[in-house]
Amino acid sequence: MADSPAAAADQTWPDRAALVTHARETIARGSKSFAAASQLFDRTTRERVWLLYAWCRACDDIADEQDLGGELGTTPGGDAAERLATIRRLTDLALAGLPTGNPDFDALGVVAAECGLTRAMAEDVIEGFALDAADWTPRGEADLLRYCFHVAGAVGVMMAVVMGVAPDDEDTLDRACDLGLAFQLGNIARDVAEDDRGGRCYLPAEWLAEADIPPGEQLRPCHRAALVEVAKRLAALAADYEASARVGAARLGFRQRWAILSAAGIYGAIARKVAAGGPRVWDARVFTSKGEKIRWVLRAGLQALGRPRGAPRPQWSRSSLKAWASRRGA
Structure with missing residues (x-):
């Protein structure tokens, strides 16, 4: 080096x-x-x-x-x-x-x-690694989404620019960020056990408290049913961001739109599987099979030919998350 x-x-x-x-x-x-x-x-x-x-x-x-x-x-x-x-x-x-x-x-x-x-785009991504280096954990939903922005949403912004989105097209970049947020929320739901083995927890402390799950005990058998409800909450939030992102994907060229909608379906399926998997879903890593990927790609091809349904913007977007972090002195 x-x-x-x-x-x-x-x-x-x-x-x-x-x-x-x-x-x-x-x-x-x-x-x-x-x-x-x-x-x-x-x-x-x-x-x-x-x-x-x-x-x-x-x-x-x-x-x-x-x-x-x-x-x-x-x-x-x-x-x-x-x-x-x-x-x-x-x-x-x-x-x-x-x-x-x-x-x-x-x-x-x-x-x-x-x-x-x-x-600046690269630094937005690197800031997510800085949070992990500081052993950071989220307190509430905004904290959670701030982390998701840095480790995935900011990547979505860079990917959008690679696909030709203008750097000053703020709304489309926000929508690209939303897809990254959706992906990461699904990953967090899927990786609860893996993160726990690595000494990490990305589930908001406030959510765990509301579910009566003591800190560090989310995987104990007696708390698994409550943990499933937390996973469902993550999946529902991911679905909101995925819907917003699909609106932005419609502004891309056909092949790019098809690719993005395929990824949205494949990754979205992971969050939905975790939410529907029951208390033992974390006993093995959730994934989508080759056949499932093919079906999502075919479905996305049809979706890319149509027009997406309207979707309200989620409360926390790229712009609002960066402003919130700035106010907190992050």
Whole structure:
């Protein structure tokens, strides 16, 4: 890895085609659902989506000591700040147009140069890793959604720009963020047990208190029925954001719209499965089968030909969440 811009400048910039191949392999291993949906993009958009995904996946893995989203690492939190500094250093090099010595970060450099992704957009994502590094946990719904914005909604904004949405089209970017929020809410519902093993809990403390679940005891058998109700609450919130995002997807080109609606269906199914799975749903990881993915892709193709139903904007959007965090001095 390069330790300075001067050292990085002495390295050879990697071949774009090689980076695309690496990114394609990364998404195929790291997210079968998103990999399936990405095949619907035109070639240029597909490659750029893969390149951006590679950076997101690498940042997540570095921050959580994972391998392509596996079990969370268990290194003491004192190393979290160092891992966060590594993410920021390599991201800065990539956005400066310098080789980083890491293909995932070089991938960001390529797609940022091609699409105009900014340091502020990347920092919005990195702030989610900073929250984890600080052992942050959400108190209420706004806290929960603020975290979801940083780790997923902000990625949705970057993906929208990669797909050609203008950086000043605030409403469409807000809708793209909403889809990321929906995805992350589903992930949180699915990953309660995995997060617990990693010493984390993203369920709002106020929600757990309302369900009479003591802190840290959400997976005990005596609290599983109440936990199911919390999962249903997450799934319902995810559905609201998914509906809002579908309105924004209608503004994209047909192939992009088809891909986004496919991803929305596939990821939305995960949240719905968790909500309907009963008290033992966390005994094994919930997923969508290959056949289910194909059905969602076909259904999305029909949806992409029509016009989405109107959907009210959720209370908390990208703009309101950033304003709320600013008022709190975050």
